[in-house]
Amino acid sequence: MKKLDWYIVKKFLSTFFFAIMILAIIACVIDYSEKVEDYVQHKTPAIEILNYFKNFIPHISALLFPLFIFIATIFFTSKLAYKSEIIAMLATGMSFQRFMRPYYVGAGFLCLLSLISNHWIVPKANKERLAFEDKYIHSQTSSSDRSVHLRLSKDLYVYVLTYDFANNTGYFFTAETIDSTSLKTKIFANNIQYDSVKAIWNLKNARIRINDGLKESMRIIQDTNMKFPFKPRDLEEDEEVKAALTTPELNRVIAREKLRGRETLNFYYVEKHRRTSEPFAGFILTIIGVCIASRKVRGGSGLHLAIGIVLSAIYIMAMQFSTTFSTKAGLNPMIAVWIPNFIFGGVAIYLYRKQIK
Numbered sequence: 001m002k003k004l005d006w007y008i009v010k011k012f013l014s015t016f017f018f019a020i021m022i023l024a025i026i027a028c029v030i031d032y033s034e035k036v037e038d039y040v041q042h043k044t045p046a047i048e049i050l051n052y053f054k055n056f057i058p059h060i061s062a063l064l065f066p067l068f069i070f071i072a073t074i075f076f077t078s079k080l081a082y083k084s085e086i087i088a089m090l091a092t093g094m095s096f097q098r099f100m101r102p103y104y105v106g107a108g109f110l111c112l113l114s115l116i117s118n119h120w121i122v123p124k125a126n127k128e129r130l131a132f133e134d135k136y137i138h139s140q141t142s143s144s145d146r147s148v149h150l151r152l153s154k155d156l157y158v159y160v161l162t163y164d165f166a167n168n169t170g171y172f173f174t175a176e177t178i179d180s181t182s183l184k185t186k187i188f189a190n191n192i193q194y195d196s197v198k199a200i201w202n203l204k205n206a207r208i209r210i211n212d213g214l215k216e217s218m219r220i221i222q223d224t225n226m227k228f229p230f231k232p233r234d235l236e237e238d239e240e241v242k243a244a245l246t247t248p249e250l251n252r253v254i255a256r257e258k259l260r261g262r263e264t265l266n267f268y269y270v271e272k273h274r275r276t277s278e279p280f281a282g283f284i285l286t287i288i289g290v291c292i293a294s295r296k297v298r299g300g301s302g303l304h305l306a307i308g309i310v311l312s313a314i315y316i317m318a319m320q321f322s323t324t325f326s327t328k329a330g331l332n333p334m335i336a337v338w339i340p341n342f343i344f345g346g347v348a349i350y351l352y353r354k355q356i357k
Contacts, residue, residue: 001101001102001105004089004102005101005102005105006102007102008080008102008103008106009102009105009106011076011080012072012073012076012102012103012106012107013106013109013110015072015075015076016068016069016072016106016110018072019068019071019072019075020061020068023060023064023068024057024060024061027056027060028053028056028057028060031053031056032049032053035137038136038137039136042135042136044136048132048136051128051132052128052129052132052133054125055125055126055128055129055132056125056129058117058121058122058125058126059122059125059126059129059243062114062117062118062122062278065114065278065279065282066278066281066282066285066312066315066316067312067316069107069110069282069285069286069289070282070285070286070288070289070308070311070312071305071308071309071312073103073107073285073286073289073290073293074289074292074293074304074305074307074308075293075304075305075308077289077290077293077294077304078293078304078305080294081293081294081295081296082296084296086099086294086296087296095356096294096355096356097356099294100287100290103286103287103290106286107282107283107286107287108283110279110282111279111280111282111283112279114278114279114282115275115276115279118274118275118276118278118279119246119247119275119276120246120247122243123243123244123245123246123247123249123250124246126243126244127244127245129244130240130241130243130244143162143163143164143165143166144160144162144163144165144170144232144235144236145162145235145236145237146161146162147159147161147162148160148162148163148235149261150230150234150235150260150261151259151260151261152228152229152230152259152260153229153259155177155178155179155184156175156176156177156228157175157176157178158173158174158175158176158228158230159172159173159174159175159176160172160173160192160235161173163232163235163236165232165236168193168194168232169191169192169193170191170192170193170232170235171190171191172190173187173188173189173190173191173192173203174186174187174188174189175187175226175228182211183211184210184211184212185208185209185210185211186208186209187203187206187207187208187209187226188206188207188208188209189203189204189205189206189207190204190205191203191204191205192204194231194232195225196231198225199227200225200226200227201225201226201227201228202223202224202225203221203223203224203225203226204222204223205220205222206220206221206222206223206224207219207220207221208220208221234260237262237264242267242268242271243271247272247275250268250271250272251272253268254268254269254272264327266326266327266330266333267327269326269333269334270323270326270327270333270336270337272333273333273334273337273338274323274337277337277338277340277341280341281315281340281341281344284341284344284345284348285311285312285315285344285348287348287351287352288311288344288347288348288351289308291348291351291352291354291355292304292307292308292351293308294355315340315344318339318340318343319337319340322336322337322339322340323336323337
């Protein structure tokens with residue numbers, strides 16, 4: 001790394017963080033204007049609003065990271081080209097591959113920072129952000145989905161027709177213990193209620209059916225307490241919860257929900273793989289940005305920025321299409337998340353080779 005390399009790296013990083021700061025401020029202003037009525041209605045303390053935006057900035061920065069790094073690369077590289085600085089560098093005998101070295105260093109640093117943030121820092125910020133929104137913005141969920149089936153262990157299955165969170169009451173509950181293909185016990189209850197202090201379930205009008213080979217018996221109990229390894233909130237599928245989980249926590253939730261037989265696991269897998277694919281997308285878009293903006297063309301930075309914004313929009317649309325195919329049509333989540341990177345990686349290789357020639 002020579003003095004010229006450090007000059008480019010400093011320009012790269014300063015432009016990137018300046019772009020983040022500007023767009024984060026704009027995003028905060030827009031978000032505040034949308035929610036100001038809720039703040040006034042709930043008399044939200046100012047300190048909590050400030051803390052919310054402290055957690056909102058990492059969320060929006062991570063969400064738009066590929067766009068930030070791409071626009072920053074195009075913006076300051078275009079300025080270098082417009083001032084003929086790149087022509088002067090290449091005129092000294094510097095190859096285009098050598099010119100790219102500081103970009104690799106800067107993009108590598110930012111992508112590593114994004115990778116760590118996506119897996120650990122941003123989820124912790126999202127946990128506080130979502131808790132704030134649940135308290136002051138969103139209306140509380142009144143009931144769970146209908147006909148919820150859960151597999152709690154290897155041989156224990158439960159079913160609840162619906163759960164009323166306001167009354168803390170579930171209706172038409174069954175719990176089945178199945179050994180291989182044999183039904184060992186089946187518990188029916190008209191109503192169930194959860195005791196959060198003792199972490200137990202209270203069953204009303206329960207009927208317990210027991211099968212022991214050829215013998216079958218049934219008991220009726222008006223009121224009884226039983227322990228089952230699930231809570232009322234497990235009956236509600238909240239897709240935003242995945243964004244508030246660090247990757248180790250997300251892996252544990254995936255293992256648990258897989259055991260329970262959830263049909264929406266692809267949402268969790270997409271979130272898991274997206275956290276790794278986006279930093280690599282930033283690296284790929286950096287290469288594309290340098291190849292586009294390093295040439296001095298009529299129209300200057302404006303033309304380069306327009307091309308950059310169009311390509312960023314195409315990348316975001318491609319990501320949305322592929323993840324939708326995964327969550328709705330069953331496409332493998334890893335393939336779905338990495339498809340835009342493969343496409344833009346091919347574009348980056350083509351532009352890089354063309355630029356070298």
